[in-house]
Amino acid sequence: MSAQPEPTRDKATEEAQLRAVWAKPTGWRYWTSVNNAQVGLWYGATAFAFMLFAGLLGLLIRAQLAVPQNDLLSAETYNQVYTLHGTVMMFLFAVPIFEAVAIFLLPPMLGARELPFPRLGAFGFWSFLIGGIFVCGSIFFGVAPNSGWFMYPPLATSEQAGIGADIWLLGLSFIEVASLAAAVELIVGIMKCRAPGMRVNLMPLFAWYLLIVAGMILFAFPPLIAGDLLFELQRMFDWPFFDPARGGDPLLWQHLFWIFGHPEVYIIFLPAIALLAMIVPTFARRPIVGYSWIVLAAVGTGFLSFGLWVHHMFATGLPQISLAFFSAASEAVAIPTAVQIFVFIATMLAGRVIFSTPMLFAMGGIAIFVMGGLTGVMVALVPFDWQAHDTYFVVAHLHYVLIGGMLFPVFAGLYYYYPLIGGKHMSDRVGRFAFWLMFAGFNITFFPMHLTGLRGMPRRVYTYPADIGWDWLNLISTMGAVVLGIGMFAVVMDVTLHRRGKPRGEVNPWNAGTLEWISEPEENWGVRSIPRIESRYPLWDQEALARQVNAGDWYLPDAKEGRRETLVTSVLDAEPEQVLRVGGTSYVTIISALTLGTVFVALTFKWWIVSLISGLAFMAAVLWWLWNGTGDIPEKDGKDIGHGISLPLYASGVKSVGWWAMFITMTGDGTAFASLVFGYFFFWTVHADFTGGIAGPGMFWPMMALALFALSWAATLAAREANRRGKLAVAWILLGSGALTSIAGCAAALAGPLTTGMDPTAHVYAAIVWTLVIWAALHGAMGGIMQLYCLARSLAGRLTARHDMELHNVALYWHFMLVTALVTFAVVGLFPEAL
């Protein structure tokens, strides 16, 4: 398709309109912005700040361990410091930094104006900020979590863990919610908001990786959320999930934690590789060699990462046959990882490499990471792990993997992408200086730890005796840490202090080939017009593309209706489908995050009333947000996006982004539910006397609840059909009675264990039955609220026969709800009968 400018257009007016519509708010209202460029920047800066904080904690650890029998920190303080160091690095830096980078980079990289749910992204950021400050702040009051970032019960469920354990559980659950929100946003964005013509095999590798990683978040975080739920139920109400005296088992937590924890490592590592996959071709000055290899390898890594978790539990006494299986799987994951490294080597071999600062960090990272990978191969062997597990050898291994595989690539990315922030460049000289300090400091710190660990030093010890062979090794590590710290400090200075003095430079100083380098840092609109893409490196292969895009010659160059709009395209071939109107500047995101944050904080301190009130406020905020910001019926059916293409402004069902968001959210929700069901059967397998002599909920009430929820599901589907045929009154009756049936279903669900007098504090069987039933009832209640929401929308004329996206989404929700109900009530009602 040619990009002929149309003579009738007044480009200056167009541009002014576009600029006004996408303008970022000024003054203190700046913070109400939801635009991806601002949110991405805040997100990244916040994650970076948390990293520096956790880095200081790391220096404290090294200071304490510099000499044997040091009394700089008390045992209790040390335990808080090391717990927070790990927690903050993993939850507040490593994962969020990629959500940040993705939110910032993906729209321009995909040729989109914005991600599909900007307000959700902003909500995620504010949740992250509030939760992060809450968790970090605890150490200044001496009440930080002190049981390790893995929080093993019974220690973490005991009184010795104090309020710190609750801060960890609730603060991080809140942040995990933010991560899931980001995952939904990224998946839908990558699948549905790519520039026309950007078929999946033309997608930038960064987008591929982020799609995989967001999918992994969807299956990895929910088990932890389910674990957190069980954990908090034990801490708050004494439900004995992890107490062996009442049928529980501390190992269940380890399973749930590491089913999350191991994919987490790859959730951190893959996006870093994604940055390298953008950087290496640019500096090799050629397209990547082995595009399909690297995509398949990344997918393979993602899959395998879910089958490795037991290698964190080789010393827990599991049967040797399962250890052997997980050992083999852990070795296998090295293969796709090696493929990815060799793709970079092959690309450099086939190109003419310019060795700049980003490449320096990239290559340094690979050198470090390969070492970590090789020690990973070692600890994946069960007999070796029996020695190395929980020693400084593992501390060395994980820092080699994470700092080489994540921190160095992030710094490479920082130097590489920095020009996109206002067109300023980072100092090459400072960069090289910082690199060598960091590289040397890192190796001086962590290389000796391999030896320290094999000489018998366990992890998480606040002190150690002199003269058993650890003194000088620890002293060297501490000196290295100082050098590493100075290197990081140099970069921080370069980013912050010198920014003002820097001149505006070229936006694409590296002559990179992907779409994000078109963007104009001074503009907030993402792209001036949305191009059609024919290549993986459009700036290299499609001459004049940059000029045409920025001249507004391509699609959707205006915002005549005064709304923020972006293109929605088909999943595989990226053919234009719809003009999507996205949410703009709003307070509602901050209010939602604040109220939800208050719920979690209040729960920590057991302020029940406060948490109830803020919970209701949160629900009100979300309903207001949905009512006013989503599902609007447009003033006209379609819009001309130029070049003779006219697209609808409204879509429902599979074509709408909302439907995808619901599908993805419920997949995550279903994974959390599956984790709870796993818990039920886990208890069944570990104890001969599963029920502990306690009567179950019987068959009647569970079957009744199932029948009622099935009815409510049918009513929802029927209402959608009736509405489609224009029989509004029928739809109203169906929705109203559906909601009533849902409430009756909730009552029936709870009636089961209630009528047989199951006491959840008496035995784990009662506790897990109650948990499943309450889970189903809460979801049923949520389904009822959704039915009423649709009813209200319809009554208000905001949902019509042709504009029925809410009904489609709620019907989808009810499909998931039906499965939840089927599984729950079959498990609690029928399974005990079969025993």
Next chain:
Amino acid sequence: MAALTPVFSACSGVQSALDPAGEESGQVARLFWLMIAGGLPIWAFVVALSLYASRWKLEPLREDTAARVIFWGGVVLPVTVLAALLAYALWLMPSLRPFAGSDDATLRIEITGRQFWWHVVYKRPNGVRVVSANEIRLPVGERVEFALTSDDMIHSFWIPALGGKMDLIPGRQNRLSLRATKVGTYRGQCAEFCGTSHALMAFPAIVMEGAAFETWLNARSRPSSGVHAPGTGRALFERNRCGSCHRIAGTQWQSTAGPDLSHVGSRLTIGAGQLASGSEALASFVADAGAVKAGAHMPANSHLSAAELTEIATWLKGLQ
């Protein structure tokens, strides 16, 4: 806090997996050196290749040649190396920790983890049963079976010089077997974070000649003659209700809430590997266990005079 007295002074290597004194640790140390011999060249190769590709080469390779590098380096190389390594390690596993039936073991040691000490029971099939704490003694050359559990938190039992670790988990019983190959005094330590003083939960592991071990075990199966020693130590022990937590064989005190003290005087250390045994160390630990070990469950005895502490310590030291 009190000094961690160097019980093992000048014994660098007493807790090292690289100075093996046991069958499993020996095999694993060999495996480690083997992997180093294989791993370092692989690392050097990858780094050198990257440097060649990015800095040293003069002309770019053709794309299909470069793609072949992915196949050979990314697939063939790791698959070959990993398959061989895995096969060796899997073959090694069953022989290192044979668990088929406990009847094989002629010595069984039951260990229960507590914050922050070890309850130890020795059992021979002939009915010999010895209760002890915070010290492990093993006969050289004999396969010993350990039965591991915990009464409070998760701990992990680990003597690096003899073999790998195994967790002590409440509500579960784990098994481990070790065969020591070299007589000597080694150090073990808790390897799973278990609370405030996790770092201070250690123990000496003493590998003895078979005959010496037998003599030692038989002596420990009878009460110490020290329980009847003259002096006021025993009366003070009774008056201060020490016996409500501590067991001493041959007396009315049989609670195992705290460490067994039946032969405490003959142990190498006090406080689970923290203080070299002696009257003074015993006195300071009795006076304020929490000062040696933050978070210890033993209450302080600040009301006791120095003379009284010495009396108690002397009596305890006499329990040989």
